[in-house]
Amino acid sequence: MENKQKKSNRHFMKYTGWGTTLFGLLMIALFAGKKVDVYMGNEKPYIALVLMMVVMIIQFYKLIKDLG
Numbered sequence: 001m002e003n004k005q006k007k008s009n010r011h012f013m014k015y016t017g018w019g020t021t022l023f024g025l026l027m028i029a030l031f032a033g034k035k036v037d038v039y040m041g042n043e044k045p046y047i048a049l050v051l052m053m054v055v056m057i058i059q060f061y062k063l064i065k066d067l068g
Contacts, residue, residue, distance in 0.1 A: 030052060033049070033052065
């Protein structure tokens with residue numbers, strides 16, 4: 001019983017860490033993308049959206065790779 005609970009806690013911590021990392025990387029991509037958009041004179045946040053999509057794709061790829 002105790003071993004099963006430890007395994008459950010380990011999975012919880014692993015995916016909590018993954019979610020926190022995803023959030024942090026998305027915020028960095030948003031900040032950097034907005035700065036680049038302002039520098040390039042874009043009216044809409046095109047670069048910010050592209051950077052955020054790239055971060056999402058990479059992070060979900062890593063998640064699927066870890067699960068498989």
